[in-house]
Amino acid sequence: MDQRVERIYKAADHIKALISGKTPLAGIVLGSGLGKLADRIEDPVTIPYSDIPGFPVSTAIGHKGNFIFGKLGGKEVIAMQGRFHYYEGYPMELVTIGVRVMKCLGARYLFVSNAAGACNPEYKVGDLIIIRDHINMMPNPLVGPNMDEFGPRFPDMTCAYDIKLQALAESLCPECGIPVKKGVYFGSTGPTYETPAEIRFYHAVGADLVGMSTVPEVIVARHCGMKVFGMSVVTNLANFLNVEKNLNDGDDVVKQADLASEKMTELMSRMIATLD
Numbered sequence: 001m002d003q004r005v006e007r008i009y010k011a012a013d014h015i016k017a018l019i020s021g022k023t024p025l026a027g028i029v030l031g032s033g034l035g036k037l038a039d040r041i042e043d044p045v046t047i048p049y050s051d052i053p054g055f056p057v058s059t060a061i062g063h064k065g066n067f068i069f070g071k072l073g074g075k076e077v078i079a080m081q082g083r084f085h086y087y088e089g090y091p092m093e094l095v096t097i098g099v100r101v102m103k104c105l106g107a108r109y110l111f112v113s114n115a116a117g118a119c120n121p122e123y124k125v126g127d128l129i130i131i132r133d134h135i136n137m138m139p140n141p142l143v144g145p146n147m148d149e150f151g152p153r154f155p156d157m158t159c160a161y162d163i164k165l166q167a168l169a170e171s172l173c174p175e176c177g178i179p180v181k182k183g184v185y186f187g188s189t190g191p192t193y194e195t196p197a198e199i200r201f202y203h204a205v206g207a208d209l210v211g212m213s214t215v216p217e218v219i220v221a222r223h224c225g226m227k228v229f230g231m232s233v234v235t236n237l238a239n240f241l242n243v244e245k246n247l248n249d250g251d252d253v254v255k256q257a258d259l260a261s262e263k264m265t266e267l268m269s270r271m272i273a274t275l276d
């Protein structure tokens with residue numbers, strides 16, 4: 001068997017044994033500072049990445065390294081508290097391994113969250129933005145021999161972010177105290193933040209948000225037929241001008257994400273409650 005596939009199956013088997021073969025309806029990937037959602041999961045089973053054979057360990061700030069299985073919105077879910085970034089040096093196969101493992105456990109939906117910089121000048125720090133599309137400027141995680149067990153060689157990406165899930169989020173945002181805003185996420189490798197010229201360029205080509213994650217996971221989720229919902233927390237306004245007061249700071253990113261995570265948790269749990 002393809003060694004990449006074998007590694008995924010082994011990790012899934014390890015988790016299956018610990019959750020008594022139960023099937024999560026949705027997988028959730030928690031971004032920088034957004035790990036708090038995991039505290040709302042009822043009857044949690046915590047599975048450290050370090051216990052899973054062949055699984056990488058997250059090194060990014062604001063990221064713990066656990067799968068948490070349990071109930072959210074009355075439905076069974078499995079969350080990744082901490083993700084893997086390309087800038088940490090992992091190959092794309094490992095950046096995205098968690099998504100394929102969640103698919104093997106039976107998850108039909110993927111909820112992804114991230115901290116992002118705003119290149120839409122109308123956004124404010126702390127805004128929660130429904131991701132409606134992305135621009136991929138990272139290496140594509142599907143390059144290489146196709147994993148036929150998971151999906152086709154040339155997956156469609158016209159509706160990468162599920163239209164019905166976006167509409168569901170829009171209908172639930174008001175009761176969660178979230179003004180409805182939707183945007184396009186630009187995925188860059190990092191780890192540098194952007195120069196002002198790059199931000200002007202990304203904005204000119206249609207991006208509203210910029211970040212260093214999410215896109216590989218969404219591509220892999222779509223490849224294996226999962227329905228995706230994505231949400232960004234605006235942790236900083238990306239810099240249009242070369243002035244020193246605009247310097248970016250990783251700790252600030254985590255702090256702002258933490259403040260918004262309660263509302264995002266409320267929205268995602270209400271969304272999941274309506275799914276079947």
Ligand code: HPA
Pocket residue numbers: 115116117118193194210211212235236237238248253
């Ligand atoms: N750029 C890229 N990634 C980010 C940013 C940013 O400004 N903020 C949070 N993640």
